Amino acid sequence: xxxxxxxxxxxxxxxxxxxxxxxxxxxxxxxxxxxxxxxxxxxxxxxxxxxxxxxxxxxxxxxxxxxxxxxxxxxxxxxxxxxxxxxxxxxxxxxxxxxxxxxxxxxxxxxxxxxxxxxxxxxxxxxxxxxxxxxxxxxxxxxxxxxxxxxxxxxxxxxxxxx
Numbered sequence: 001x002x003x004x005x006x007x008x009x010x011x012x013x014x015x016x017x018x019x020x021x022x023x024x025x026x027x028x029x030x031x032x033x034x035x036x037x038x039x040x041x042x043x044x045x046x047x048x049x050x051x052x053x054x055x056x057x058x059x060x061x062x063x064x065x066x067x068x069x070x071x072x073x074x075x076x077x078x079x080x081x082x083x084x085x086x087x088x089x090x091x092x093x094x095x096x097x098x099x100x101x102x103x104x105x106x107x108x109x110x111x112x113x114x115x116x117x118x119x120x121x122x123x124x125x126x127x128x129x130x131x132x133x134x135x136x137x138x139x140x141x142x143x144x145x146x147x148x149x150x151x152x153x154x155x156x157x158x159x160x161x162x163x
Contacts, residue, residue: 051136056094058129059101062122063092069116080119082112100135101126103148110150 049057063077071077078088083105091101109115109123129135131146 051134052098054129055100055135058122058126059091059094062119062126063094065116065119065122066092069118071116080112080114080116081109082115083108099137099141100130103145107148107150 066077066080069080071080074085074089077092078085081088081091083091087105091105106123106127110120115123127149130137131142133139133142137145
């Protein structure tokens, strides 16, 4: 019976930014890599995309809006959103929970004093799309989401009537 050599442990890969591995606050996030406006508009408006992919793309658009507003580093983006660095990182990666960004986090973002108007608009678009069920959430989950939002984040009257 031949003995096998122990397997080499797999090293975790470091997140990679546009300019290489992310180690400092000055590196760009992958969410800020080239985000074509044509792709984001086309993707957001088609019904061919799966709900979770649509949600991921919207979160990436929020990251692109932050980048375009001049918030390049993770520290700057976290400050603008009024969130911790880790929460900001996970959201902008587009993989934030299967349920998406929670109402509590959205409330915190919308209360952030440094939030650029373009990012605020993307957040409000996200809220409207999530409330309308475009991200595949059940009626009860969407209703609970809407109950937890502060009035500033509530979508227009047409969406509220459906709850």
